[in-house]
Amino acid sequence: MMLNSSEKFPTPDATEHFVEQINEQLSQGIFDAENSQLLEGMVEALADKRGLVRLSLVEAFGKIGQPGVPFLVEALTHHSNPVVRRSSAKALAKIRQPDTISHLIGAMVKDEDTVVRSSAAGALAGIGSAALPALLEVIAGEYPEPVKGQATWAIARAGVEAVEPLHLALKSDKTDIRLAALEGIAKIAEEHGDELSQNAILSVLQDDDLEVRLEAIASLSRFPSQVALPKLIPLLEDDNLEVVQRAILALGKLGEPEVLPILQAKLAEKREGIAQFVKIAISQLKCR
Known part of the structure; x- marks a missing residue:
């Protein structure tokens, strides 16, 4: 069993001196990564109330790498x-490390502390495509919406190497999985100008599920205007009010002045639920 931090480090100065020693050993290349007592002490020092001290230890663990993983997993879990x-x-x-995925998933879905859950999601995002199957299982499972939201956040930040598994997930028969995959693909398309990802999103503009369609429409605001405008403008005449509303908002976020006359013309429509969305979109355009 680990010592309580108050027993290991009776004063803040003791913790600070310990951390200084760790960093000095790392800089000189003499840190003993086989010293379990030292690594346990580093874990207990993470209880320090000072953010900079904790950050220094987190960075140190990053330099130590694999030898520190079992101690960090034990602390994360227990x-x-x-x-x-x-x-x-x-x-x-x-x-x-991919071998930490199951432990991070456990923390993300079970820990009672919201910051622990979000920190675990951040670690899963950093692991990238290797974490996608486990994250998608969370999306498909019987978990609270905040937990699924953390998983979706991590999926969206898995990076460009996750593009192929995300494309496969976009074909799932489960709406929640398609929505999560859509978020990830949209971010890749936005950050990398990936034509394959753009085409994948365009392909779900006619998805059978309205919620997926609406999210695909919203994601068009993150595309180059030459790609987005030919798809968004026809949607202004769609029979579904929510589709029209989402297209209007996407045009506003896209920020192209050339759509201003088109939006202004929509103000004259008598259809209920249109004018207020057009006004929002126009105000976004004029603020640019």
Whole structure:
């Protein structure tokens, strides 16, 4: 069993001196990564109330790498102090080991501390495509919406190497999985100008599920205007009011002045539920 941090480090100065020693050993290349007592002490020091001290230890664990993983996993899973669990997840995010995925998933879905859950999601995002199957299982499972939201956030930040598994997930028969995959693909398309990802999103503009269609429409605001405008403008005449509303908002976010006359013309429509969305979109355009 680990010592309580108060027993290991009776004063803040003692913790600070310990951290200084760790960093000095790392800089000189003499850190003993086989010293379990030293690594346990580093974990307990993560309880320090000072953010800079914890950050220094997280960075140190990132340099140590694999030898620190078992101690961080143990702390993430069982430590009574949420501050230690939070920092352990952040340290695991620096190391990015796929063999920590199941433990990080466990923390994301079960931990009672919201910061621990978000830190675990951040670590899973950093691991990237290797974490996608486990994250998609969360999306498909019987979990609270906040937990699924964390998983979706992590999926959206899995990086460009996740593009192929995300494209496969976009073909799932489960709406929640398609929505999560859509978010990830949209971010890749936005950040990397990936034509394959853009085409994947365009392909679900006619999805059978309205919610998926609406999210695909919203994501067009993150595309180059030459791609987005030919798809958004025809949607202004769609029979479904929600589709029209979402297209109007996407045009506003896209920020192209050339659509201003088109939006202004929509103000004259008598259809209920249109004018207020057009006004929002126009105000966005005029603020650019």
